[in-house]
Amino acid sequence: MSKQALTRTLPLFTGVLFIALWYFANFLLSSERKFLLPQPHLILQAFHDQGPSLWSAALNTLRGAFLGFGLAVSGSFVVALILSLTPLVRASLYPYLMIMQMTPIIVIAPILILWAGPGLVSVTVITFLICFFPMVVNTTQGLISTDRNLVDLFRMCKATKRQEIFLLRVPAALPYFFTGLRIAATLAPIGAIVGDFYAGNSAGGQGGLGFLTIIYSSQFKMPALFATAVTSCALGFLFASAVIALSWLSMHKWHDSYSRADS
Amino acid sequence: MPPIVEFKQVEKRYGEGPVILDRISFTAERGDFIALIGPSGCGKSTILKLISGLSPLSGGSVAVDGMEPDNALEELAFVFQEPTLLPWLTVQKNVEVPLRLRSTRADRRSDLATKSLALVGLSERAGYYPRQLSGGQKMRVSIARALSLSPKILLLDEPFGALDEMTRDHLNEELLAIREQKAWTAFFVTHSVAEAVFLSNRIFVLSANPGRLHREVAVDLPYPRTEETRQSARYQSLVAEVSKLLRSVERNQL
Numbered sequence: 001m002s003k004q005a006l007t008r009t010l011p012l013f014t015g016v017l018f019i020a021l022w023y024f025a026n027f028l029l030s031s032e033r034k035f036l037l038p039q040p041h042l043i044l045q046a047f048h049d050q051g052p053s054l055w056s057a058a059l060n061t062l063r064g065a066f067l068g069f070g071l072a073v074s075g076s077f078v079v080a081l082i083l084s085l086t087p088l089v090r091a092s093l094y095p096y097l098m099i100m101q102m103t104p105i106i107v108i109a110p111i112l113i114l115w116a117g118p119g120l121v122s123v124t125v126i127t128f129l130i131c132f133f134p135m136v137v138n139t140t141q142g143l144i145s146t147d148r149n150l151v152d153l154f155r156m157c158k159a160t161k162r163q164e165i166f167l168l169r170v171p172a173a174l175p176y177f178f179t180g181l182r183i184a185a186t187l188a189p190i191g192a193i194v195g196d197f198y199a200g201n202s203a204g205g206q207g208g209l210g211f212l213t214i215i216y217s218s219q220f221k222m223p224a225l226f227a228t229a230v231t232s233c234a235l236g237f238l239f240a241s242a243v244i245a246l247s248w249l250s251m252h253k254w255h256d257s258y259s260r261a262d263s
Numbered sequence: 264m265p266p267i268v269e270f271k272q273v274e275k276r277y278g279e280g281p282v283i284l285d286r287i288s289f290t291a292e293r294g295d296f297i298a299l300i301g302p303s304g305c306g307k308s309t310i311l312k313l314i315s316g317l318s319p320l321s322g323g324s325v326a327v328d329g330m331e332p333d334n335a336l337e338e339l340a341f342v343f344q345e346p347t348l349l350p351w352l353t354v355q356k357n358v359e360v361p362l363r364l365r366s367t368r369a370d371r372r373s374d375l376a377t378k379s380l381a382l383v384g385l386s387e388r389a390g391y392y393p394r395q396l397s398g399g400q401k402m403r404v405s406i407a408r409a410l411s412l413s414p415k416i417l418l419l420d421e422p423f424g425a426l427d428e429m430t431r432d433h434l435n436e437e438l439l440a441i442r443e444q445k446a447w448t449a450f451f452v453t454h455s456v457a458e459a460v461f462l463s464n465r466i467f468v469l470s471a472n473p474g475r476l477h478r479e480v481a482v483d484l485p486y487p488r489t490e491e492t493r494q495s496a497r498y499q500s501l502v503a504e505v506s507k508l509l510r511s512v513e514r515n516q517l
Contacts, residue, residue, distance in 0.1 A: 147345075147347055149347040150349065152315075152343075153341065155317065156315055156316075158365070159364045171351045
């Protein structure tokens with residue numbers, strides 16, 4: 001078998017092996033403990049049985065994740081631009097950004113619920129808070145790391161500050177921006193689910209996957225809990241894949257990270 | 264007509280640090296090709312930065328075509344030690360960048376960039392991205408970018424220092440060939456005595472700590488210069504003379 005074919009088929013074999021091991025682990029458990037590790041076909045069955053609830057919850061989580069992520073991306077870009085202006089601005093604002101990042105979200109969540117009430121707004125704000133920091137730190141670093149000689153070249157050509165920012169610093173910061181974006185993309189669904197967990201609201205059909213987790217765990221519906229976990233994971237993949245695709249579209253022609261080893 | 268560049272008792276220090284340049288005075292005439300050579304830290308690159316207005320003076324005066332350097336930016340172009348290309352732009356767009364910043368019309372800048380690329384023999388690479396080019400080709404694009412501005416003065420800060428000797432020799436010959444067509448004044452920083460003698464008609468040997476103009480050597484080799492120039496006895500004796508000067512400067516420094 002060629003190396004390429006092996007690379008393609010190996011993950012499939014690993015998957016089959018993993019499922020087999022899962023069944024085997026279930027087989028080893030005593031009958032009264034088997035419910036702790038439901039067999040894969042029972043999880044599939046839960047997908048079928050709980051399909052509408054899972055789908056609706058996933059959409060609600062997706063909405064919160066997307067809104068929080070979008071706000072974090074646009075907000076962090078503006079803040080990073082301000083931070084990149086002078087070291088003085090950075091020194092003035094960085095400690096407060098650190099405070100925002102250091103405060104655990106499980107402490108902030110109840111405060112937010114009291115302020116905004118349970119539901120989409122709180123979930124969005126929690127997602128925003130989780131995604132914002134890595135975005136702003138990476139983008140700022142990119143904006144202030146522009147090649148000194150290129151900045152000199154722009155100044156020698158009497159470039160305006162606006163030209164220096166948008167024709168030079170912003171495109172030069174793209175690799176850093178996408179590093180932040182990748183981190184934020186994996187955090188966004190997690191943030192939304194954590195948000196749901198604390199601030200989810202089933203009234204009006206706004207409950208997300210986090211809220212569903214509370215319901216299923218209180219009912220000891222283990223297969224449905226596993227199905228919720230798989231759905232959450234799929235949401236994470238969706239976000240990460242979208243960002244990876246966007247990064248490829250923006251940089252594959254010119255950035256060294258996309259050059260093939262043999263080119 | 265004023266001299267193209269005039270330094271009078273120029274002093275430079277960064278903040279409260281040591282003196283980098285100490286009372287440097289010289290006059291460059293139009294069409295001069297001046298090589299700046301000396302030990303590390305003697306202020307060669309600082310002289311280019313003072314001409315280009317990128318760095319403020321600490322004392323004395325600099326005049327570029329009779330003007331303050333800040334007012335003479337349109338007469339200058341800079342070629343850095345690294346190619347300093349914008350990796351997200353194609354070769355053509357890279358060459359157009361300074362023209363775009365100087366608000367040149369789109370059709371005109373495209374035309375000027377095309378001509379500049381033809382001058383350095385890279386017309387066929389116009390649509391490439393910098394990462395698809397070799398080190399020598401990238402440096403040629405950097406030179407094309409500078410030439411697209413039709414400068415009166417070209418400032419070159421050790422542009423071929425990172426290239427292998429063969430590529431460097433080849434680019435030296437190309438640079439002089441281009442200059443035959445557009446006679447700009449050049450200030451060329453280098454660590455290579457052979458390169459300085461091959462390219463220039465005047466060599467400024469600088470000493471360090473603080474940077475002073477130790478000696479000027481007139482290079483009386485006729486232009487155009489070719490591979491045969493490197494074989495000539497006069498070229499060899501000039502290389503030997505400048506090397507000796509450089510060694511004495513470095514010995515004094517120790």
